[in-house]
Amino acid sequence: MNQKDYSGVLVFAEQRSGEIQNVSLELLGKGRKIADELGASLMAVLPGKDMKKHSRLLIEYGADQVVLIEDDSLSIYMTEPYTQAVVQTIETYKPEVVLFGATSIGRDLAPRVSARIRTGLTADCTSLDVSEDKMLLMTRPAFGGNIMATIVCPDHRPQMSTVRPGVMTKMERDASRVGEVIESDWKPERNTQWVEVLSFEQETDEKQDIQEATVLISGGRGVGSAENFGVLYDLADELGGMVSASRAAVDSGWMDHERQVGQTGKTVRPNLYFACGISGAIQHVAGMEEADFIVAVNKDKNAKIFEVADLGIVGDVHKIIPLLTEEIKKINESKKVK
Amino acid sequence: MKIVVCIKQVPDTNEVRLDPKTGTLIRDGVPSIINPDDKAGLEAALRLKDAYGAHVTVVTMGPPQAKIALQEAYAMGADRVILLTDRVFAGADTLATSTTIAAAIKKLDYDLVITGRQAIDGDTAQVGPQIAEHLGLPQISYVSDFENHGDYAVVKRVFEDGFQKIKVGYPCLITTLSEMNEARYMNIRGILDANRVLEIETWQFSDIDADIEEMGLKGSPTKVKKSFTKGAKQAGKVLEGTPKELAVAIVDKLHEKFII
Incomplete structure (x- = not known):
């Protein structure tokens, strides 16, 4: 693997019932800063169904490009089709950093993606920085928050982390920001890892x-x-x-x-x-x-x-x-x- | 039905205290326990055994003293217990850990693999899904209920704002939440057998088919650069004033802490 082939920051844009989740906008705010420090671009990947109207929102919150992946299999979250869609995006655009929200979706998806492409993943980060030699410094609590650890991923790309919701700050929304929406031609490959969602219930x-x-x-x-x-x-x-x-x-x-x-x-x-x-x-x-x-x-x-x-x-x-x-x-x- | 349950021995973090002067962890005398989410997974497996006659194998990776967790699992009702222990496994991050455990599971027969959602010492929740990927299994994480329907299962998968009911065929992997059930106690005969006749199967690197470059510290893409404590807790500011002033002071502080 040649590290020089990898550039830019990718944010997984999480949607539920067609609504972009706040944590994804927070990640764009942080991702924008990291991309600027690396002198690279910020991309968001948005898997879903009928999400085209929302792709502009991601640009207004900091993305330079949005990869829009639309398919019936992506309308509600399922591990396997989402893994395939995100892995294809990573393999196509080769980002050096990939960020997910540390939600019950991000924490299901990110480890699956990291194992498929065999790279490191740091869970539930509360702070992200760029080192002098342009490495991502990922800081997270352990032992129920009694200890903080700063983790690096020196030899594998991309460097991936899930980030705790509510910790990063989103940018001011800027309707004049310019960016590109790329419509992906991804198609799911139905395999033995497919499951069937029978129902979803909101809980009180x-x-x-x-x-x-x-x-x-x-x-x-x-x-x-x-x-x-x-x-x-x-x-x-x-x-x-x-x-x-x-x-x-x-x-x-x-x-x-x-x-x-x-x-x-x-x-x-x-x-x-x-x-x-x-x-x-x-x-x-x-x-x-x-x-x-x-x-x-x-x-x-x-x-x-x-x-x-x-x-x-x-x-x-x-x-x-x-x-x-x-x-x-x-x-x-x-x-x-x- | 053949079930493999993965457990981890962890320090009981509820018992971990901070030294008020140095802010470091006091770990002396802290008891080791089976990680709570994993124990719920073991209980779920034992309930399937009670209902359908399943065979339950429990696997743990850790230092030799992790066999105590396996003795407890056996005394609760597991049929077979395996300790993965080898110096080359040490210092593993989640990817290397999951690679090692998956290589061991490949040596076993299974319809269902169960891991806890996350361990209370690391809180990553990554090893379960990563094992599923290495084994090419569908994964359902955050499981709070499991129904066996013969050649498939219907599981309840919890989200922040609700839950899904998911139908999944065997073989598959689930990660369980500690609130899924109330784990049973060890039975007396099990405790006696665990102490007297139980020989813990110990597997080393040479017992699994894996690439040594993907094991332990060497096989871990992530490295700990530094660790630090947040320090001992000091009493914060105490403010007085009019209700309006005080409400605004709270808002300002919550802003500063990025809570709102």
Whole structure:
């Protein structure tokens, strides 16, 4: 393999039900920076069905070229046809870097692709940089986030990674950006690795597990009543998270035991944990101290919870949380992709 | 039905603590366990055995002490256990690991290969799909339910926003989620046998058909350039003010951390 044959950055553009996923736009933002540092171009590959109208969006968010691959077998995600489509794109355009979102799709597809073309893959990266000798530096957490490791892929190309959603920043959308849409002539090769998707069901919040949530809005005795949890649900909706509770709130009957965080409940490690009206008993802290970022809101400025919080807010949950929800709502509306 | 289950022995990371002064991991006295997602996979295999009389082989790759995980698997009800251990396997990344394990599985008969979704020490979720590719099998990852229908299976595949029901023919590979089931305890006779009569089959490089250039550290495209701890946790800022000021302060901080 001659490394000089490989150039440019390729981003896997993930669509679900015909909608480009936010993480793919974030990857274009990061991919743009990497491509500029390498003095190379940024390409997106978009497998799907009837996606042509969306290919322009990828250019407006930073891509120089979009490889559009359309086929009935790509309308919903399936491992084998997607692997074939992405592998063909890599073999045709020989990018030196390939990025996938670390979603349940990207983390199924990327290892399959990496094994088929026999190159390295780094999982769930939270930081990407380019070294002085133009290698991709891929940094990721391990041991439940206790250790960070920087990984390189020195002798194989492309250098591939999956990247955690919500970590990279997308570019400002620029409708004047110029780029090229390449329509691929790819056709699936039906083989023994084909499966049949019988159905897809959207799942409601009720069935989900607080341990799977990336954002948790947690309430304690200070929330005051089951009705008062309403403001926490509003904030969770805006942040795409779930509501959980301390033992005091569960024992008061304001929340199901399923949602209890702490020693007698569940241990959680979300990206963001809001402790609202929670005093911070050691049994509670044991269940949430590994969260990446902790915000605590409590009236009592001597509350123990402030010792583990990254940001402590002394004040009334019922006044601050609704105002915060309003602010975040404004931001979300201004960010919406049309 | 013949099932191969791949498991990994991992330190119980729930027990791993950070030294508050140095910020390094304290691993002394941390117990080793069967990785939770893998244990769910083993339980799923044993339930198929209970219902349909399957033969369950458990494979692990690791240092000699990984045989303790295999003893536990045997005591839970596995029929055969194999330890892949050789110095040339050491230092492997996911591609080299999956290449080694796939080479071992090729020596076995199987209709179904099960791996856990991901291990709690590395969290990569890559080895299962990579084994499937090396074996040329269809893969279903993130599986939370499995129904056997004779010559095919219907599995529940979990996504962030819902789930698919997928029909897949045998042979195939699935990666299982720990919430799929509640794993059984070891049975007494199994524990006694595991200690007294069980001889762990140990396979070395010479027992599999593989290219030595694709094994271990040498066969790993990715290398660890450096590792570091995030450091011990310090209490953050505590702010006071009007509700409006405080709400804005939270928004600013969440922005800074790229959370919103």
